[in-house]
Amino acid sequence: MTASFPIRFQDLEQQAQDRLEPKVFGYIQSGGGREETLRTNETSFEKWQLVPRFGADVSTVSLDKKIHGETIQSPILLAPVGMQALANVNGEKASVSAAHKFGMPFMASTVSSYSLEDIAEACPDAERWFQLYYPNDEALAKSFVQRAEKAGYKAIVVTIDMATLGHREKDLTNKYSPFRLGKGMSNYTNDPIFQSYLRGYSQEDVLAEMQKVFFKPDLNWQHIQQLRKATSLPIYIKGVLHPDDTEKAVELGIDGIVVSNHGGRQLDRCIASIDALPLIKARVQDQLTILLDSGIRSGPDIVTALALGADAVLLGRPFVYGLAISGQSGVENVLENITNDLTKTLQLMGINDVNQVDHTFIRRMSTPEGT
Ligand SMILES: Cc1cc2nc3c(=O)[nH]c(=O)nc-3n(C[C@H](O)[C@H](O)[C@H](O)COP(=O)(O)O)c2cc1C
Numbered sequence: 001m002t003a004s005f006p007i008r009f010q011d012l013e014q015q016a017q018d019r020l021e022p023k024v025f026g027y028i029q030s031g032g033g034r035e036e037t038l039r040t041n042e043t044s045f046e047k048w049q050l051v052p053r054f055g056a057d058v059s060t061v062s063l064d065k066k067i068h069g070e071t072i073q074s075p076i077l078l079a080p081v082g083m084q085a086l087a088n089v090n091g092e093k094a095s096v097s098a099a100h101k102f103g104m105p106f107m108a109s110t111v112s113s114y115s116l117e118d119i120a121e122a123c124p125d126a127e128r129w130f131q132l133y134y135p136n137d138e139a140l141a142k143s144f145v146q147r148a149e150k151a152g153y154k155a156i157v158v159t160i161d162m163a164t165l166g167h168r169e170k171d172l173t174n175k176y177s178p179f180r181l182g183k184g185m186s187n188y189t190n191d192p193i194f195q196s197y198l199r200g201y202s203q204e205d206v207l208a209e210m211q212k213v214f215f216k217p218d219l220n221w222q223h224i225q226q227l228r229k230a231t232s233l234p235i236y237i238k239g240v241l242h243p244d245d246t247e248k249a250v251e252l253g254i255d256g257i258v259v260s261n262h263g264g265r266q267l268d269r270c271i272a273s274i275d276a277l278p279l280i281k282a283r284v285q286d287q288l289t290i291l292l293d294s295g296i297r298s299g300p301d302i303v304t305a306l307a308l309g310a311d312a313v314l315l316g317r318p319f320v321y322g323l324a325i326s327g328q329s330g331v332e333n334v335l336e337n338i339t340n341d342l343t344k345t346l347q348l349m350g351i352n353d354v355n356q357v358d359h360t361f362i363r364r365m366s367t368p369e370g371t
Helices: 009-019 023-029 036-047 091-101 116-122 138-149 170-173 192-197 203-214 219-231 245-250 275-284 300-309 318-346
Strands: 049-050 064-069 069-070 077-078 106-108 128-134 154-158 236-241 256-259 288-292 312-317 361-366
Touching: 009 318, 023 170, 023 318, 036 049, 036 275, 036 300, 049 300, 064 192, 077 091, 077 106, 077 318, 091 116, 091 318, 106 116, 116 138, 128 138, 138 192, 138 219, 154 219, 192 203, 192 275, 219 236, 219 245, 236 245, 245 275, 245 288, 256 275, 275 288, 275 300, 300 312, 300 318, 312 318
Parallel strands: 077 312, 106 128, 128 154, 154 236, 236 256, 256 288, 288 312
Antiparallel strands: 049 361, 064 069
């Protein structure tokens, strides 16, 4: 690890802030509304306490996990984060290469700075998943998925919490919208269906066309059902927080969910993902793979999520800050640091295989009222 590279999350965030334009940093760091969700995402982990056990040989620790039948080298995946060239010119190409070094799957966003094909070409051997913002156009939705399949992506992750953009006070104050500046359009402009819609070729036309198809406020289970028929790849639904929403997912043959509030960027005063997890796990049992994100910052955070029923977690802002600080090597530093923290956490808990983590290793902190 680079000697001076920040270890503490606060230092990581600070150094990223030092390197980025204020409005760009604000876009990455901020949350929706008054940022209550953003804050609770981190503090909610502190309501839980880990209970270590004695006696296991922890001289080596296995982090291997099986996810929809495939082994990944760590219970950590890189969350879909759009427009990564805002943080570093190499954007997703740098992050996917870093993820591959650690055997962590990389989720490419629909609104990536580079097209899904360019990301695949940058690191063909990486385990890559494609995150779909279901477009308001069926032919385009199908085309995105077919392109992802063709380019070797291993799963489709449909994000369901983007009916509209969160009311992000910082961005509104800064009058900053990377979308309106035309960032994150590569997957659209490289799409044959999208290209066929372009009447002229001015930048304004392209932007207007993208804004027409980007949001899909009427997205519902029928679309998910269509998607299920359109691809044989595993499908995950990202943004599930209510146990009832898992039932339809099971019925439709969906493979997994991401318990997520989008890192606090969408609905403010939203339940923290970690607080939504126990009831979701109780309902789902083993019928779906459960991933979780929003507020993962440390090894103990990961173990808490696994103990409450997640199969693996997604890392968001921390790796983007690493990218902003020093590109691919910055992402690698972040991934190395959190892997070390996770490994030590497991050793100190008396666990030598991450698959052993279960609810017996965790207690909810008791309050003076005993609640
Ligand atoms: C700058 C930024 C851009 C994001 N872009 C997307 C996106 O394109 N698609 C998506 O599903 N989620 C997106 N997310 C949400 C992440 O996938 C993830 O849910 C969130 O970052 C996890 O929370 P954390 O940042 O606290 O780890 C974005 C998050 C950030 C910080």
